[in-house]
Amino acid sequence: MTYQGVLTKMESEFSQPVQYYLVFENDFLNMNQLLGKNITVQFVKYQCLNCSLDKPIYRQGFCKSCFYDVPQAADWVMRPELSTAHLDKEDRDLVFEKQVQLQPHIVYLANSSNVKVGVTRKTQVPTRWIDQGAHEAIEIVEVPNRYLAGITEVALKEHVSDKTNWRKMLKNDIEDEDLVEWRERLKAYLPEEVTDYFIENNTETNLEFPVRQYPLKPKSLNIEKEQSYTGTLVGVKGQYLIFEDNTVFNIRANEGLVVAISIK
Known part of the structure; x- marks a missing residue:
């Protein structure tokens, strides 16, 4: 099964452990249910969270021109x-x-x-x-x-x-x-x-997080550079997906990227 959409920060539900949801326009994934599954993440394109254009993301999910224009990215936010x-x-x-x-x-x-x-x-x-x-x-x-x-x-x-x-x-x-x-x-x-x-x-x-295995030496996944990555999901903590090979993928830091996610 393959799902495709623009990344935005995972939604969460306060329970023990925390429940995580990756929400796309027409689908959502309960990430807790995917623990132990083999997952492929593939970069497709960019989609600015403001103008929706396929322009490189600058910061916080916005292209450079939108970042310096929209109120959601003003200095007072940080x-x-x-x-x-x-x-x-x-x-x-x-x-x-x-x-x-x-x-x-x-x-x-x-x-x-x-x-x-x-x-x-x-x-x-x-x-x-x-x-x-x-x-x-x-x-x-x-x-x-x-x-x-x-x-x-x-x-x-x-x-x-x-x-x-x-x-x-x-x-x-x-x-x-x-x-x-x-x-x-x-x-x-x-x-x-x-x-x-x-x-x-x-x-x-x-708070308790759905993690089966913590990484000994976390390696951050740059999906724009790698284009595609496959690994076994073993945990979710913060806004990170944690994989068995110590790879971690920060969903929040990759907002505005359109990805295809395949689950085996």
Whole structure:
């Protein structure tokens, strides 16, 4: 059976273990059901997530011209502290920016390769943690807009990492941490504007991923260069497919690529 479509990040369902779905326009695949199966991934063409043209993908699933035009790729997406919708100030599209920025946001701690601080919309909990391959996470503050979440992250990353080591995450080279203790320790470094939004008395969320075998030395698959790859799927973690030969394929990093997936 062969399925073809443009890659977008896998959808997920919070269960033990997490359920993953690769969604195409006319089909979807439950990746958990494909563990142990022989899978071929073949590059077909590009399809920008905005203009849909067959143009090389630049970043985040967009061709170069769209990347510098669409609001979904503006600087405030990656750097929430640059948000300006709360000031009624437009960056690229004020209607879109108000819709995204002026809603409850969570600043959290997640442990995927190490403890890191991050920001996400409240509606994206726990999806954001799943996408990062975190096996445990906890909310620190809940604020009413993205800007306040951004300045909180900037303050806290002086005292805790804001990066994930993807190789350690995939190798499952992790240690359990007391995230409640971390949260209490970091409370002293919160900006004055958000101290009233500190979340008391919550507990950490634990996640389990559908992985039969972790790679000892993860090798990232460049499907544009290789054109085709065949391997046995042994796990899914974060937004990565993990294969028996230590090859890993980052679905999120390959958004905008049209692929054909054959299953044996």
